[in-house]
Amino acid sequence: MKNAIGKLPGLAVLLVGKRRDSQTFIRIKIKACNEVGIASFIAELPEDCTEDEIINVISSYNENPSVHGIIVQLPLPQHLDQEKIVNAVSLEKDVDGFHPTNIGNLAMRGREPLFIPCAPMVCIELLLRSGVEIIGKKAAVIGRSQIAGLPTSLLLQRHNATVSTVHAFTKNPEQITSQADIVVTDVGVPNMVRGHWLKQGAVVVDMGTNLVKDPSCRQGYRVTGDVCFEEAIGVASAITPVPGGVGPVTISMLLSNTLDSAKRAYRFT
Amino acid sequence: MKNAIGKLPGLAVLLVGKRRDSQTFIRIKIKACNEVGIASFIAELPEDCTEDEIINVISSYNENPSVHGIIVQLPLPQHLDQEKIVNAVSLEKDVDGFHPTNIGNLAMRGREPLFIPCAPMVCIELLLRSGVEIIGKKAAVIGRSQIAGLPTSLLLQRHNATVSTVHAFTKNPEQITSQADIVVTDVGVPNMVRGHWLKQGAVVVDMGTNLVKDPSCRQGYRVTGDVCFEEAIGVASAITPVPGGVGPVTISMLLSNTLDSAKRAYRFT
Structure with a gap:
């Protein structure tokens, strides 16, 4: 450009x-x-x-x-x-996509938000690039933050998944997650999602970023996700690790949204 | 006023x-x-x-x-x-509440849309006035139109139900509805939801308005909902009939939204 x-x-x-x-x-x-x-x-x-x-x-x-x-x-x-x-x-x-008009347009089929929040875009991109079919699949999204969980639910629905949203008031969340083909977490509780929460062969996207005290690490803590990786790896057919999964790609989406915005501004295609 | x-x-x-x-x-x-x-x-x-x-x-x-x-x-x-x-x-x-900014604010917890679409407001109002607890309950919303299904899902979630959204791409929709405490329909298919789709004691809100040919009626057709009422009545603990359920109250909500808007404009409380 x-x-x-x-x-x-x-x-x-x-x-x-x-x-x-x-x-x-x-x-x-x-x-x-x-x-x-x-x-x-x-x-x-x-x-x-x-x-x-x-x-x-x-x-x-x-x-x-x-x-x-x-x-x-x-x-x-x-x-x-x-x-x-x-x-x-x-x-x-609004390259973060957090403006309510962008969120509303994301929720409404047939409309196009100018920007989609970055973390949910990463989630979908990882699924698509890994060859995971979304359409018609059962998805459980645990957590409903405005940055990740809520827009991910809306975006998965746009891709015609059957979405159930799990949150703090949900009774027996593992009953819902264990029926899901795709499980996305955005909770902020380390290791909350255990192996028995998952269906055999489920695809797991872990959006959690939690700092856990660990004296054996140089900084005194280590970064972990919402999913008990060691247990989940034996059940899931694919899983994103934390650190190294969703996080690093999120920045790329922010840059991509910024580039799209500039192209629109300069009518550069 | x-x-x-x-x-x-x-x-x-x-x-x-x-x-x-x-x-x-x-x-x-x-x-x-x-x-x-x-x-x-x-x-x-x-x-x-x-x-x-x-x-x-x-x-x-x-x-x-x-x-x-x-x-x-x-x-x-x-x-x-x-x-x-x-x-x-x-x-x-926007007393219909269809503007994307209103829908976005409805989706985002902690924000207040200026107006909520009328049919979903009726749904919640009927549940609350009938003493149906929403918080923590499993809700299945069948259909995701911008007028009814989508904003009802968002509003039930605001009331802390665990919401699953069922639509044309959902496989085995009856598996999801049969686990739900609250089932809301917005499909436009007469009698689609059968008795065996429902859990014993479920509460059913039928938002469908379908015209079905019926030579025995004076106009040549009758109005029916999305739920097979005769079957559902034996399973559900409460159900709204069509005609006579959600429809008539919807107009009241429109008037209520208009009054609220006038009060805001005139700073009349």
């Missing part, structure tokens, strides 16, 4: 406060932008900034024609209204 | 073409408005009108402060882009 029209896609990242994990995530995103030739813009605001200050920054990115994607690194500090802030991102630059 | 602030709520209805069923539905809605003291506005456009003509009418209603709700009677003639037209209704006046 740079060679053809002399323009770069641009991604703007907004960080409020000094959370270590958020800083790490942002560093990874910026590094990925640099590697593929996407211009990056960072705004760092102090922990105690006001909603108006943040929305002013978002507005300036909304109006900036060199910015094609805007992400607000979540979670925000407690005193801020996350809904109001996420809604301030222009629909055309 | 009229006595307190001298203002009436107002509902605008837009009809394109001369479909008999649409004309009947609109007549019922206008009559209901008259009965409860809601001002009604009707725009009738010819079958061959253009999108721009329709959107101009919608825009004038969007700007009219006496109009608090706008409904576009669906289906529209084939040559019109229904998505574009429905999207033109101001979010603040």
Whole structure:
């Protein structure tokens, strides 16, 4: 695109406060932008900034024609209204796909959201590229976060799976998961999904990222998913590991959404 | 509201073409408005009108402060882009709740849609008023239309049911429905749901409205639901009949949404 029209896609990242994990995530995103030739813009605001200050920054990115994607690194500090802030991102630059209009268009068949959240896109992409048939299959999605579980349920339904959504109020969740051909987890509880929760031959996508204390590791902890991998591997026909499964591909989807947005903006096909 | 602030709520209805069923539905809605003291506005456009003509009418209603709700009677003639037209209704006046932003906010926990589609609201209201516990219960929603099935799934999930969505690609739908405590149908196939599809004691909400030829009836047809009522009544602990179940209450919800909208507009609480 740079060679053809002399323009770069641009991604703007907004960080409020000094959370270590958020800083790490942002560093990874910026590094990925640099590697593929996407211009990056960072705004760092102090922990105690006001909603108006943040929305002013978002507005300036909304109006900036060199910015094609805007992400607000979540979670925000407690005193801020996350809904109001996420809604301030222009629909055309919502590369995270978290705007309710994008979520609504994702839910409604026959409509096309401008952006689909990255983690669910990875889930579907992994299934398709592994040759897993989705249409007509029973899928159980455990968890319903706005970042992963909810949009994954909606996206699997778009692909004509028969989806059951399992959450904290579900009684006997293992009864539902053990009937599913595809099990997706987005819970945040290490090793919650045990081998007997799964049907023989099920395909498992583990979206969990949990830090578990482990003195034998250099950092004092290790990263694990929601699924008890050792047990599941004996039952599932395919499973994504944590770390190394869904996570790394998610960044690629963010870059892909940003590129799509830039192409739309420059009418470059 | 009229006595307190001298203002009436107002509902605008837009009809394109001369479909008999649409004309009947609109007549019922206008009559209901008259009965409860809601001002009604009707725009009738010819079958061959253009999108721009329709959107101009919608825009004038969007700007009219006496109009608090706008409904576009669906289906529209084939040559019109229904998505574009429905999207033109101001979010603040979308009393049908069909705008993707309202659907997105319905899907996202912790957010409040300005309006919830009427049929799903009736479904929940009937369950709650009948003392049916929703939280933690297994619900099967058969069908996923944008008017009924999809928003009902989302709303049941908001009420913390464990929802499975059954549709045309689902294999063995009766296996899923027969495990459900609550079964909601929105299919448009008369008598599709048979007695053996249901668990003993299940609660059944039939949203289907199907016309079945019946020479013994005066009009030559009778109205029936998606559920084989005679079989289901022996298995279910509660069931809504068709006609007479969900349908009549739906209009009340439309009026209620219009009143809510007027209250918001006039800051009347």
